[in-house]
Amino acid sequence: MPPFRLAFALSFLAATSLVYGQEESATAVSHHVKEVFERAAKAVVKIHGVDEHCEISGTGFFIDPTGTLYTAYTVGGEAGNFTIDFNGKRYPAHQVLADIRSGTAILKTDVATPALPIGKSEELEVATPVVAIGYPLDLPETPNFGMIAGFDRKYLGRYFSTTHLRVNLPTQRGEAGAPLLNMKGEVVGILVSSLENNSACYAVPIEAAEKIRSDFVRFGEARHGWVGINVSEAARRVEGSRAEMTEIMEGTPAAGSGIKPGDILLQVGRKKVHEPEDVLDASFFITAGDTVPITVLRGSEKLTFNVQAELHPASQRPPLIASPTNQAIPLKLDSEVQRTP
């Protein structure tokens, strides 16, 4: 065969196989999404509640076989008289804990339930495909498919309590509290708010909810901790960090720890710090009572101080805990969920 014809034939074959391959992978994607949806939908429920103004309706999902469920604070935080639709029936549920800082709430129903496996939001990247399952308006469980659009620290100029997942999938009212799943079917986030006419949304990373649950298991309430250091932007980047500790507040664990104003912050727990805003995530996962190793740079010297965290002043709101029931919350968590630094 003349070289020209050979080249043509080969490229034609390549093109058709590419098209065929794309069709095949498109089918595979839809099949995959369907699988994730069908497996997970059983553990996602519609939540009804009554707040001081009216009835409310949202979404939540089970994370253990004894009826523990996660939802958004806007659904489970400031309402009562909860009921859930599960398996074609309606069951009563009560609030176990609601935490405004993380934007999450934990409810419980006393029934044997399927549960969603917990994933790791750290494995997500921009453009990672994700599936959300929610109860929009008065419609049945509905899948949503989209992708991670970004990891945001702030929205409209205001900082979140911890980095949120921004997801490009359309959401409708009633879907607050919906689980965000990776393509392995594991929960990596909880839908908490929408942006821009519901064309995209924010999800709190699942680790945030797990931190709250872990606090509850250990202490019976959410225990946001802090050490008492204010961080601002340093004039120059030193050792990769522009985070300068400008104020050590009086009467806090940091006062008397040996840390001095002007020290450059390098690491809090396991979290490396490069910008002042990195401190937000570090701060969120500190639990009051835990010892936090803080590494700083003073001049040319690297020093590490171990400071015992205290209760964060912002969490002085009374914790929202329902009255205890006879049903025990399982004490054993599936994995080492505490992201205490």
Add this chain to the structure above:
Amino acid sequence: MDEFNDNEIGKLLRLKRYEQPPPGYFENFLHEFHRRQRDELLREPLWRILLDRTQDFIFHLDVRSLTSYPAAIAAVLVCAAVISLKIYQEPGTANVAALQSGPALSTAVNAEGQWTLASPAATRIFRAQPLRSLNESADTHRAAIPPRYVLDSVPVSYESTFRF
């Protein structure tokens, strides 16, 4: 020397005027206000709504209209009495259609289709349709009001500073 004097404290405080809510907040405020009003009104018992509307009508009546519409007043009072009685006897099966058919009330509807007897908030809500049909009980009526489907457009809390 670097101490703040009263003047400077005043200046610093005045600068707090620049702390403003997010864009669109004030525009949206009125909508939210109306929504709450509607909500409140829909949760009021019917006898109370009627009482308010009757009170309003009487309160705003002037002498001329009194002499012109004696039948109107009488009809309103009679309707209100009849309906209130009905409600007390059979709670939950109020027939607002009866209200509609009262001559006084239909003549009181002005050109824009708004109830002039209504308290101000009601001009937005009450169209010429019955609130409930004859056989609906109060329970099914309550069920017909949809719940608030939750998905806020802003997160629930913010951090204001970098501290840990």
Add this chain to the structure above:
Amino acid sequence: MEQPKTDEDQQLVARTQSGDAAAFDQLVIKYTPRLYGLVYNMTSNHEDTNDLLQDIFSKAYKAIRGFRGKSSFYTWVHSIAVNMTLNFLKKRGRRFHLSLDDVDASIQNDKEFLELTATSSPVREADLSELQRRLNEAMMKLSDEHRAVVTMFHIQGMPHSEISKILRVSEGTVRSRLFYANRQLQNYLDEFRKNPVG
């Protein structure tokens, strides 16, 4: 902030009382920004402010039938606002979290802002958010009543006479509360001297 024309308000109130709901809407639109400033600076929490404002207008709407015009609408509605906010703060107590609004960019053009950042050493433009935080902290340390007069006089720019009408105290009481509050704020903000920012 100048006080609004009272005859316009009178008309709107009269129309509202005779059933014109749109007239009350005009009053809401007119007074929301003003009342927002008042309530926000007393509570330092945007969400609480929003809820309170809705309750304030709701109460005003329900009560307007009985408004006889003995005081101006301005004074009347501000009175409702201050009282509801003080009651709320009493209930809220010390448990709250700051939920501060952002500073609008137009502050860069404010004459006093430019003066402060040019001449006063404790203040630097780059640390405006730090300044906001310190000032809010200092404000929250005042008692609710003292914070109310500071807000009304310094932030809302109301004269002593108006404040005394709203709070139903003598002008002398208003002046002495302001004097005391200024001293307190001065003490708290003295830290700037010890920890200069920027």
